[in-house]
Amino acid sequence: MVTVPFAPWVPGVAAAYNIPCALLWIEACGAFSVYYRYYMKTNTFPDNLEDLTQTVELPGLPLLEVGDLPSFLLPSAGSHLNNLMVDFVECLKNVKWVLVNTFYELESEIIDSMSELKPVMPIGPLVSPFLMGADQDKTLDNGDCMEWLDKQARSSVVYISFGSLLKSSVNQVESIATALKNRGISFLWVIRPKENAQNVSVLQEMVQRGQGVVIEWGPQERILSHVAISCFVTHCGWNSTIETVATGVPVVAYPSWIDQPLDARLLVDVFGMGVRMRDDAVDGELKVAEVERCIEAVTEGPAAEDMRRKAMELKNAARSALEPGGSSARNVDLFIAEINNQSTT
Structure with missing residues (x-):
């Protein structure tokens, strides 16, 4: 069982x-x-x-x-x-x-x-097989966002998603959107319909000008594996964490609760593939300058190349782990063998 x-x-x-x-x-x-x-x-x-x-x-x-x-x-x-x-x-x-x-x-x-x-x-990473090198299922609907990504330059788009449970505040959306506007960076942003923050004027203006796209849902694994994505602004849930590791995408870590703060420490201080974005210590709000600092650090700062290198090393290690003879593949084989032994004793 x-x-x-x-x-x-x-x-x-x-x-x-x-x-x-x-x-x-x-x-x-x-x-x-x-x-x-x-x-x-x-x-x-x-x-x-x-x-x-x-x-x-x-x-x-x-x-x-x-x-x-x-x-x-x-x-x-x-x-x-x-x-x-x-x-x-x-x-x-x-x-x-x-x-x-x-x-x-x-x-x-x-x-x-x-x-x-x-x-x-x-036994992981437990992700879709195509992330590990298998052919993609061409019958799946990837959504219009993938067609938009196909038209963007390599490593030019910031992908933003904070999971399916938490709502982003107006302050958070305003600060992130303003930072992207100031730096002229294209974006793909998942904001659910029930979030009032999607009505932030600066965000709507940027979408109307074609600087970015807001979607209600997106095929995250396919988005992260697209060559146009430069970094992932994430809440650091473990599914998102393991997917960004498997795709080799550096992160701006912005955790909230449950295991997310620990995952953020792992991403930044153990895996070495991102930076931590923090609310202001005085008023608890997210500042535009902090968002700009983090995006710059991951995309073009002095440590950005090292972050990308470490992210790619982990991507390759993830694939190797699931290949025949890899660390996770051996554990799956061992698990199955022990089940078989249980059934014969």
């Missing part, structure tokens, strides 16, 4: 019927490590998690602040989410395999650090 993290009752049912159980962890291995170490009390964490500036030192990870930890750990998340994670870690006693949507070369130190606690099996 294969289950997901947020159904912690499943492994217990499997154990009751003597059915081997695997867990598919759908966030970074780094996030799994933090949750496990916190709730199993294997490492020291600050007593007061309300102070977001306190530091946390964990194996395989850069020095973290409390604000970098998955938000479900924090008092602000509420007791119901905390209790859910307690139940999740407790259910691991009935889990034989922890399968993770990552690959060894991406999080090697973190993966190694879990070997003595709760070993994990990286």
